[in-house]
Amino acid sequence: MTTPTPASPARRPVTLITGAQGEFGHALVHALSEHSDTPIVAIDKDPIDPALARRCAESHALDLTDGAALDALLDRLHVGTAYHLAALLSRSAEERPDLAHAVNVEATVHLLRRFAAASHERAEPVRMLFPSSIAVYGLPTRAAKDDAQPLREEEHTTPITIYGCHKLACEHIGRYYATRLGASWKEPPAARVDFRAIRFPGVISAETEPRGGTSDFAPQALHRTARGEAYESFVDEHARLPFMTMPDAVRALLELGAAPDDALTRRVYNVGAFSLSAAEVASRASAHFNGVRITYNPDPARMAIVNSWPADVNTDAARADWGYTPEHTLSRAFEDYLVPGLRTHH
The missing domain is CATH 3.90.25 (UDP-galactose 4-epimerase; domain 1)
Incomplete structure (x- = not known):
């Protein structure tokens, strides 16, 4: 087992944001750069806007499906917290399911593996914030939808879109990495990934x-x-x-990221x-x-x-565990x- 070593000045912890060029990424970079001193490393498949890049310590045009390029970047970073926003959204994923699987699932698992290794080596969890979606739900008919009460996290999780399937799969895989990875090993990991997910509704x-x-x-x-x-x-x-509005969505992700671990009763939360x-x-x-x-x-x-x-959706768990209240x-x-x-x- 690798002995954890303290971070050197050259390996100061950073906040990693994938999909930083998207509308959520823009808002998150602005919020973090204004309220945190932790350096931001932003990546996106497209070049980062210069105005956004100036708010970051580093910015990179990087395709997450290029595992070698991603590894080369992660090898020299000390990621303390990661916001994994990059994804092919619902309509785009339906049109290009193979690419969507590579981006939405394979790249997510790649990051989880790397963060699991880093958590073990440093004996300190890497915190990974994952935006999931109401696409994980799958009500059988419109009549069933009309009759349903606001859905809780565990209800009707039978998605009909490939995007919803991807998000639900990553929720489960993230939960496994956070709670079970290494449970059967002779020496359990020194620390596991601290995976936390929010199921977002439509964001305006x-x-x-x-x-x-x-x-x-x-x-x-x-x-x-x-x-x-x-x-x-x-x-x-x-x-x-x-x-919900974009400011409330960003605030929710930041609040979940800041919540004490012992306050959380689950890994995945509804908001709305x-x-x-x-x-x-x-x-x-x-x-x-x-x-x-x-x-x-x-x-x-x-x-x-x-x-x-x-x-x-029912947001009782988020309200009870970490005080979620939309403005x-x-x-x-x-x-x-x-x-x-x-x-x-x-």
Whole structure:
């Protein structure tokens, strides 16, 4: 067994963020750079925006499916905390399932292996924060969805999308690495990965318009109408999902990351703030922007996915264990964040 050694000054602990160029990555880099002195190492398959890179100690254009390149980077880093955001989202994953498996599952397991080895060698857990998704759920029919109470973490986890399957698989693998890896070894590991996951609902940002996700009907409608453009929704007016704002999503991930280990009763938590239908999005948009033109042309494949996801989720565990409380309830989300932010950016 390797003897753990103290980190040298050249091996100062860093925070690693994968998928840093995405909308969540942008928001997370901003939050961490403003509230933490720990150096940030940001990676993405695309070059990092210069303004974002200036907030990081290092930034790298790196494909996570290139294991050799990833290993070369990790070999010289002392990762204390990792935010593994990189993923192919639901629609993109359906279109390219093999690539999605490589990115969403194989790269995640590669990171878990490396962090497990580092945790053992240093006798100190590497903390890995993993954004999961309501895509892990799979309600059998729209009627079942309409009748369901807000879903708890263990209910209806039979996803119908490959993205949901990937996220659920990584939740289980992460839990294994955190609690069971090495249990049958002659000498158990000195420390295991501290894996923590959040199942996010749809996330709405006032700054960026998303692409590639199935919950995008809400943020896309808001951004298009704020620009004075027409929007054709790919779901019908009755389609309903849970949502939260981007600031609340980032805050939740940071709060879970900061929670004492002995306060946590599980490795995976639901979060959410409010439930919205496509018609309610249109109504809210009409109340704040002029000339709103939203029509509905439901795509059967995407409607099937939305119908399998819950209208709302139960967040009791997150509230009890680490004090999760969203700042932006439905009214506050629009009045304090979305409408002012959309007007500023458009």
